[in-house]
Amino acid sequence: MGRILIRFSEEQVSEPIASQIIIEYKVPMAILSAHINNKGGEILVEVPDTMQEQVVEAFRKRGVTTMVPKLIEVDSEKCFSCGTCIALCPVEAIKTDKDHTVQFDKEKCLGSTCSICVDACPARAIKSVKANGNENRDKKS
Ligand code: SF4
Ligand code: SF4
Structure with missing residues (x-):
């Protein structure tokens, strides 16, 4: 879809x-x-x-x-599993694995039309990416 x-x-x-x-x-x-x-x-x-x-x-x-909204991607090298993004996500699209690795549910995530987690992440570990995988830090395009 x-x-x-x-x-x-x-x-x-x-x-x-x-x-x-x-x-x-x-x-x-x-x-x-x-x-x-x-x-x-x-x-x-x-x-x-x-x-x-x-x-x-x-x-x-x-x-x-x-x-056409961009997708969200997390840089696991920068993420320190603080949980801020999980608490703020309006559609519960973020979870952590048993090893505390942050996982996004791309089916639920509203992408660059939301970007709450992108702004909130203290480690700047979350970014907007185009569907073809090119990085783009703009919140809206
Ligand atoms: S962009 Fe919005 S909907 Fe998507 S994971 Fe971040 S806070 Fe949740
Ligand atoms: S807010 Fe950033 S550092 Fe904190 S858990 Fe989410 S991605 Fe990781």
């Missing part, structure tokens, strides 16, 4: 744009998080990998801003 962050302006938020795209492209779309009100906002959705580009293009054609 591929994730897409969709950002609606105040003018767009009252239009049924997402519903139209779901119906037109027959795409199953799971909403993972939503921060939206009548002034606009953003939703993070998950669609089948094979349809990700098509859905991005469909929103862009309608003037809606989209972003």
Whole structure:
């Protein structure tokens, strides 16, 4: 499954744009998080990998801003297992192994649309990476 962050302006938020795209492209779309009100906002959705580009293009054609979030990765050399990231993660996507090694659940993690753990880690051990593995420390792209 591929994730897409969709950002609606105040003018767009009252239009049924997402519903139209779901119906037109027959795409199953799971909403993972939503921060939206009548002034606009953003939703993070998950669609089948094979349809990700098509859905991005469909929103862009309608003037809606989209972003494909980066993933999160931990540098086990820098991590000292303090647990800060585990306590702060809003979706319980971080756990430790028996040997206290930090593990991310990539299915649960909201990626660079969240980045709470990236900012909170005192060792700067967590970074955003592109899906192809290139490092990128920018929180949002
Ligand atoms: S980026 Fe957010 S959701 Fe993902 S592991 Fe970090 S705190 Fe959890
Ligand atoms: S906050 Fe950083 S140092 Fe602490 S457990 Fe998480 S990754 Fe490791």
